[in-house]
Structures are given as C-alpha cells and as structure tokens.
Amino acid sequence: MVDAGREEQLVADAVVGKAEQLELEQCAIETMYGRLDAEKSDIGAARARLMGSPVDGAEARQARDAELARLEGALGRLQLAERSLCFGRIDSSTGESLHVGRVGLRSESGEILLVDWRAEASRPFYAATLASPLGVRRRRHVRVEGRRLVDVSDEILDGTIPTAVDVVGDGPLVSALSGARTGRMREAASTLQREQDEIVRSECRGVMVVDGGPGTGKTIVALHRAAYVLYAFPTMAERGVLVFGPNRRFLAYISEVLPSLGENNVELATAPDLVGVEATRSEPDAVALVKGRRSFGEALARRVQERQPHGVPLRLTTAHGQAVLDAPRVDAARRSALQGGVGHNRARGLFLEHVVDDLVNELEQQTAKEISDFEDELKEVGVDLDRMFGRRPGDPEPDGIQSSDGLDIDWDRIRDDLLEDSGIDRIISGVWPSLRAEDVLRGLLTDPDALARAMPELSGEQIASIGSAVETGWSRADLAALDEARALVDGLPKTVYGHIVVDEAQQLSEMEWRMLMRRCPSRSMTIVGDLAQAGPTTTITRWEDALEPFVADRYAHHTLTVNYRTTAEILDATMPVLARIAPSQRLSYSIRHGEPPAYLTVPDSDVDTALDDLVARLQNEHPDDLVGIIATTRRARRIEGGPLRHGTVVVPAPDARGLEFDAVIIIDPDEIQGESATGLRDLYVAQTRATKRLITLTITSADAAALPV
Numbered sequence: 001m002v003d004a005g006r007e008e009q010l011v012a013d014a015v016v017g018k019a020e021q022l023e024l025e026q027c028a029i030e031t032m033y034g035r036l037d038a039e040k041s042d043i044g045a046a047r048a049r050l051m052g053s054p055v056d057g058a059e060a061r062q063a064r065d066a067e068l069a070r071l072e073g074a075l076g077r078l079q080l081a082e083r084s085l086c087f088g089r090i091d092s093s094t095g096e097s098l099h100v101g102r103v104g105l106r107s108e109s110g111e112i113l114l115v116d117w118r119a120e121a122s123r124p125f126y127a128a129t130l131a132s133p134l135g136v137r138r139r140r141h142v143r144v145e146g147r148r149l150v151d152v153s154d155e156i157l158d159g160t161i162p163t164a165v166d167v168v169g170d171g172p173l174v175s176a177l178s179g180a181r182t183g184r185m186r187e188a189a190s191t192l193q194r195e196q197d198e199i200v201r202s203e204c205r206g207v208m209v210v211d212g213g214p215g216t217g218k219t220i221v222a223l224h225r226a227a228y229v230l231y232a233f234p235t236m237a238e239r240g241v242l243v244f245g246p247n248r249r250f251l252a253y254i255s256e257v258l259p260s261l262g263e264n265n266v267e268l269a270t271a272p273d274l275v276g277v278e279a280t281r282s283e284p285d286a287v288a289l290v291k292g293r294r295s296f297g298e299a300l301a302r303r304v305q306e307r308q309p310h311g312v313p314l315r316l317t318t319a320h321g322q323a324v325l326d327a328p329r330v331d332a333a334r335r336s337a338l339q340g341g342v343g344h345n346r347a348r349g350l351f352l353e354h355v356v357d358d359l360v361n362e363l364e365q366q367t368a369k370e371i372s373d374f375e376d377e378l379k380e381v382g383v384d385l386d387r388m389f390g391r392r393p394g395d396p397e398p399d400g401i402q403s404s405d406g407l408d409i410d411w412d413r414i415r416d417d418l419l420e421d422s423g424i425d426r427i428i429s430g431v432w433p434s435l436r437a438e439d440v441l442r443g444l445l446t447d448p449d450a451l452a453r454a455m456p457e458l459s460g461e462q463i464a465s466i467g468s469a470v471e472t473g474w475s476r477a478d479l480a481a482l483d484e485a486r487a488l489v490d491g492l493p494k495t496v497y498g499h500i501v502v503d504e505a506q507q508l509s510e511m512e513w514r515m516l517m518r519r520c521p522s523r524s525m526t527i528v529g530d531l532a533q534a535g536p537t538t539t540i541t542r543w544e545d546a547l548e549p550f551v552a553d554r555y556a557h558h559t560l561t562v563n564y565r566t567t568a569e570i571l572d573a574t575m576p577v578l579a580r581i582a583p584s585q586r587l588s589y590s591i592r593h594g595e596p597p598a599y600l601t602v603p604d605s606d607v608d609t610a611l612d613d614l615v616a617r618l619q620n621e622h623p624d625d626l627v628g629i630i631a632t633t634r635r636a637r638r639i640e641g642g643p644l645r646h647g648t649v650v651v652p653a654p655d656a657r658g659l660e661f662d663a664v665i666i667i668d669p670d671e672i673q674g675e676s677a678t679g680l681r682d683l684y685v686a687q688t689r690a691t692k693r694l695i696t697l698t699i700t701s702a703d704a705a706a707l708p709v
C-alpha cells in the first residue's frame, strides 16, 4: 500500500518527469524539422542548378527532365511530411530508441533522426504487444501541432514498472476514433493496429483480399497498403498505383489520406474515369445485373467474331492475276492475326498481310506454272530456248522464275503494291471490316434476338426498353461493356498499373472485374470489401468466384475483426439485419461504447418538420457533429432539393457504402428496404455509418401521431 505522502510524491515526480520528457521530445522534434528544412533547401538548390545548366541534345534533355522529376517528387514528399512529421517512438529494453514518422531523416553526420513508418525498423512500433513485446520496452505516441509538441503518451510493453520518465496515458487510438468527423477520412499511420499493420506490410506481391464487417478498417488498410507498395516495391511503384472506388463521393471522402501520407503519385478512379465516359442514364437493376455478367462480354466477343471470316474461301482479283485462298488458309490467317489479343482492328491489318503473303505465293506458283507450260509448248514446236536466251551448256539454271521477256518479277514490290491496293482492301473489308467499339455495343443492345440469346432471363419488354434507351446515353453497366468492346476491337488498354487497390470490391460485376484485371497484367492487387454489403448489380457472392478466372486460387485472404467506427450499442442494433443478409458472418467486435440507438415514428406529412427538429436538437447538443441523413434515392433527392441544413450531408442509401458520420438519421427502413432487391443490405450499410449516434425515423400512415418509442 502506498501512503498519502508517498502517493503525492509519485504524482509530483510524474509531473516533473512528464515536463522533462516533453522538453526533451520538443528538442528532438526541432532537430528533425531543422533537418527537414535543410533537405528541402538542398533539393531546391540542386533543382535550381540543374535548371540553370545547359543541356546538349535530346538525350541529355531527357535525362535532365527525369532528374528534375525525381527531385520534385522528393521535394513534394518532404513538403507533405511537414504535418505530424514525427508521431511515435520506440525504446528497446536495452536502451536504444528510434523515432517513427512520415519520412526517414538523418543528421548531417549520418545519424538516424527519424525512421519512415514503412521501414522495416518501424515494424515493432506497430507489431509489439504486451504478449509479444519484440524487445520493445516503451511505445510512445507523440502529438505535434504545427512544429510544437503537444503531448506524449506511453505504453509499457515489457512488464517493467513505469517510472517518472514514462507518460502512461489514454490510448491515442481511442482519442483518434472519438474525434468529430470532418467528412474526409484521415490517415492512421500513427495508430495502425497490429492486425492491420501485418496486412499493410505483407510481402505478398500478388492478389490479397481483405474482408471484414463495416468499420473494421478495410479502407484504412487499403490506403496504407498503397503507400507501403510505393515505398517498398519500387518496380510496381514505377508502373503506377491505382486506387479504384465505387463513386466520386467515396473518392472525395478518401482523397486526403494518401497525400497526408506523403504520396501524391497514386491515381484515384471510378469506372467513368477509367473508361473516359460518363454514365448519364440509370436503368433497372435487373438489366444492369445481366449486363454485368461475363456472358454479356461473350456476346460482345461473338459479335466481333462474326465480323471476321470463318470457314469461307476468299476470291481475290488483282491487276497481277486472280487467286482463291481456300477456307483453311483463310482461317489460319485469321488465327495468326488474332494472336496476342491485339484486337479486331489491328488484327485486320495483320490478316491483310497474311492474305497478301498467301496471294503472292499463289501468284508466284501460278506464274511459274504458266512459264513452265509455255516452255514445254515451245519445246514441243522445236524452239531451242537455250539458244534463244544465249545460254551456254553448263550455265546455271536461271535464279527464280523469269517472265517471257526475260525480266525478273519483283514479287516484293508486288507484295507492297497489293498491301496498298484499294481493290484488295475492299475485298478484305467485306469479310473483316474495321469496327468502332461503340457501334459493336450499340449493335448488340439494339439487336433483340442477340440480346435474348445473351440474356435469357430478361423479358421481351425489358429487351425492347434496352434497345430504345441506347440513344439517350450510357448507363453505369454499359461502361464495363464498352471497355470490353474496346478491348475486343482496339486491343488492351494502353494505361496499365503495377498495383491496383480496389475498395468496396463487393460492388463489382464480373464485367467490372474484367475491366480492372485488363489494367493490371502483373495481377498485383489489394482487394477490400464486405460481401454482406453487396449491392443489387453484382452476381459475385464469393471472392473465389470473382478471382478464379484470373488467378485461380493464388491469392491471400485476411479477415479484419475489430470495429473501429461504430459503438458496441449501434453494432448490436444491426445484428437482426446482418442475420438476415449474411447469416454466416460474425458481428465484428467494437472497441467503443456510446448512446443506445434511438427510434422515432412520424407521419409522412411531418417528415420534413421532424427532420428539422432532429437536426436542430443534434446540433444544439453536439455542435461539432457531422450528421448524415440516409434515405432512398428518391427521398434523398427531395431532401437535397429542399432547404439547406447546415452540418448535414444527405446520401442516397445505395451510395452510402464506405462513408461515415458522427450521427446518422435513417429515414424509413421499410422504404430503403423496398428500393431494390438488395434494399435490406442498403439498410445494413446505412445502420453502420455512425460513429456515435444512430436515429431511425420510421414513417407511419398519414394519421398516426409522432411518438418516440
């Protein structure tokens, strides 16, 4: 037992200890910022020198531009490291200590001042636990504002007693998670948890799938993984890293994470960005669903194949003679032209070359035969050809075939002529016309018979409506189909990536998986998603079904289990819905507690007033809260079109995936549930967006009174 006087002394020691610690850390941090400034100015000077030095020739200019780009990249990274340059420190049981932060820094004499969070040396900062301290005695979280140290917080991991130089406080994770949301996701390099860090730092260079319930940090892991790939796998980084998300609202939400991790070289894209075409038309989910199936791509491929010759001979008439190439020869030419997935239009040129080669061969043989027949005829009538051409006995036979006037036939020139011959081109166009990808897709969408064959589950009415909608623009499902048609017609996309991160991957249709895989020939991907949150336009219900066509079973799979977003009370309230949409999925484990969810009922005519009252009350009680109002698409549009409610964001339930708010108001679970075939999943998504407060407004028939339940 510690007596009162001794206790006071310990507290006083701790206070002095903390003040001293803060002072020491502040000194260390000032040194780091000093080095950061020096490195920035060194790079600035190197850049100025380079720009001022003369360059001689294109090669030297190219080399200089590459070096300039490298220096600018390095400078950009250092500039981005300014905020929270250092956020942690580990002290080993043997007395060594290491500061961890956004970039690596060394003093002028080469001594390590700061280690990049992605470096191997930083691993214990994330991986050490009480059960397995990995030689770490103390893990310290450091909080700076501007360049000023604000606080430190220590965890003692090796079981030793904290001393006056240890500042044991609240976990920084809890304070990070309890803070108000801003509408933009924040990076979490300083609080990445062990199970997350293991995935981020994985040595796996192929495909990695990360799933887990809502709020388990899948997006956080995916984005930190992208930053890690850029740091640790330079060859992948050189080929580019893409983060693919379901819509622009989501991309805007995550847009600040990578820059604040010092990485500006990552492309963020949605399907319209990849395809370069906007989806301007909506369509029934049932139609989008079948358009997203692989069989739709196969129908497109058949349409393109039908514009190539199969089992037919080719009759060719040219100024140099006529020839018929039989069907096996035409088929062989087609097959070799199509090798390597070059696409119909480029293959057409190769097919023309094969056909012309065959034609020249044929003409050569025909000419040789004609000459030899003619010679035979002349011999028969007694003409001595040797005398006629002045050949003496023992002279070699003429090399190649000669025309009757004694001149060599230049078959190479004839070949070149034929390649340019408009007549031949017309004949080839008859069997292998040049195509436009848009026309191929439009052709299929407006061909009721072909559609009925490709999509037997659609009604005649739906098929007719697909055809008539084509002229009014492309739908979201059309984009992947257009991408597929382009690959078939014009070959694989020019822009590919060394690594692709896919978020909300449960949303992808089979055609969208193909669209992404086309852009990642190395099959190096981080795929995160939650199949229980899948929307109505995907047929994928298991990761193996999505990946098998591309990598068979060669992929790693991790499941995250701790919920960092939602309080335990809110999570519990989602259990009945989860049990219906994904009975085999276990609820994640929440590390935070809070208010129980609230339920209100109002008549339809009072929804707007009830919403106003609710928002006013929330803002009064919790002025910093960001409030998400989630409703059906129709209702969300109506609310958005009404008066602006400051501090709120209105989101249609199908677009809420991935987002989060301090408080969420759900407007009518039944309406959301009835909006689509997967409405219950949309409801689950809506219920799992709140970090602190969840309020559900149920609409009753007009005459029922508003009553809290």
Ligand SMILES: Nc1ncnc2c1ncn2[C@@H]1O[C@H](COP(=O)(O)OP(=O)(O)OP(=O)(O)O)[C@@H](O)[C@H]1O
Pocket (backbone or CB within 6 Å): 173, 176, 177, 185, 186, 188, 191, 192, 193, 196, 212, 213, 214, 215, 216, 217, 218, 219, 220, 221, 530, 564, 565, 657, 658, 659, 660, 688
């Ligand atoms: N290690 C961490 N440190 C700080 N915050 C974290 C950490 N891990 C997750 N979070 C926070 O928890 C919240 C949920 O994380 P995230 O959005 O990545 O979850 P998710 O699994 O992608 O959810 P959903 O399935 O709903 O898209 C976010 O606010 C995120 O910043």
